[in-house]
Amino acid sequence: MTVLGLRALGRATLARQWLLDPADVPVPGAVAHLGGIQAQEPQEPFVGLWSRLRAFDPAVLSELLVRRTVVRTHLMRRTVHLVTADDVLAWRARHTAMLRQRTLGPYRRALDGVDLDELAEAARAAMADGEPRTVRELGREVAGRWPGSGLEERAVGEMALALVPAVQQPPRGLWRTGGGARHVLLSAWLGREADPPAPDGSDPVGQALVRRYLAAFGPAAAADLRAWCGLAGLPGAVAALREELVTFRDERGRTLLDLPDAPRPDPDTPAPVRFLPAFDNAILGYDDRRRIIDDAHRGLSVAGERVVLVDGRVAATWRVEDGTVRVTPLGRLPRADRTAVGEQGRALAAFLSDGASERVRVDS
Incomplete structure (x- = not known):
């Protein structure tokens, strides 16, 4: 099995992240190709796209947020990502269990004894009026379901957003525009509910995530895929795709998966200077x-x-x-x-x- 050194892997990443040669693609296509853009710092996606696209106009991204073509939401690794509307509708249900578990981590004690199904029901009811809410405002309203319980508003609000698909409403995330994060239901913002899991127990969403990840980040190991999306339950999706993937090894002996026709440039390909924003997935999208x-x-x-x-x-x-x-x-x-x-x-x-x-x- 061919061994790929760090320099070869680095050049493959740069090529697929459009950090070797800027791309001439529309902004929605760029966001989709990258599998979303890490966006907890609202202005950082603008720098990330400027570094990757030939003629990036930040006003275009702002307009796409206003027009609801792209959205800001908690998704991969329970971090805020900028993703296309199509992707969040397709992917959100596949991430719910992970979002729940990662939110329970820091807030387990604060939510002890709370029925999370009831919490989700209360959150949907509270947000049904379409009014945007901060995490604390949502938490305060939902916690009223258990009067006198002393529930921590922040914990309730964070768990509500893990269980109930929501997005951050503009002006959050617009170019050179301030404003705190205020959340509305995904279904209200985009006009339909997120896609449900496949009824037959198959995992087409997981398989799509694997393909999309490799297109933008491969060659990569299963541990790298997990580090990017935060999902632990993708071995079945990987196994279902093995016949269409090629494999390599890295210098640590890990098995690397890849799409057969994806770019793997010569390790000596010149790489220009690039400025990356905070929390860029070109770095965070890997375990190694x-x-x-x-x-x-x-x-x-x-x-x-x-x-x-x-x-x-x-x-x-x-x-x-x-x-x-x-x-x-x-x-x-x-x-x-x-x-x-x-x-x-x-x-x-x-x-x-x-x-x-x-x-x-x-x-x-």
Whole structure:
């Protein structure tokens, strides 16, 4: 079985994430191809798409949110993702059990003794009026079902959103627009209920998730797939697809799965400098992230640091200070790389400021 080294895996990821060559595709198609975009920080998806598309206009993404073509919702790994309306309708039921379990983790004691089916029923009733609610507002209203219980509003609200499909209503997530997260029922926002599980016990949604993941992230191991979506119950879907997949091994001996015709560029393919937003799935979408980030820097990807890719690997962090994109290298950058980082940093500064600033500072 062919062994793929870290550099080969990294180039495959960059190609499929459109970080080698920007793509000329409409924004909805980009969001769909990427399997959704990590979006708990509302402005970060705009940078993620700017780094991947040739002529990205942030107003287009804002308009898609207003028109309900894409939505913000808790989905993969119980984190907020920006996904297409079609995908959330198809995928939401497949994620409910995971969302429930991951919400119970931090709130199990606070919800002790609460019938979760009753909680879900109360949440649907509360949200049936179509009025957007914050987590605490929803929790306060639903907790009234158990007067005198002393239930923690935050815990009740978070569990309600795990059990009942909902979306975050704009202006949350619009370009350069503030506003807290306020939630409405998915069915009210999109005009129909999420698709139910297959009645015959098959898992077409799981199989679709496997294919979509490999198209945007492969070659990858089953553990990487789990790390991306948070779902533990996909072995059956993987097994059902094995005949149509190709397999490799990585340097740790793990079996990697892939679509047969997906791009796997030469490991020496040049990789341009790219600026990634906080919590980008190009990093978080794997259990073994060494194809793109050193283990020594793995913590950056979960701490919300924005990173810079140099030759396909995380080599610096970046932030905006007083209109200047400030880059902090994680180690020594050769002069040519510093020049390339500066050029791309100026382009990012212009994007973030509508051309009002191209200031960039690369620290020593």
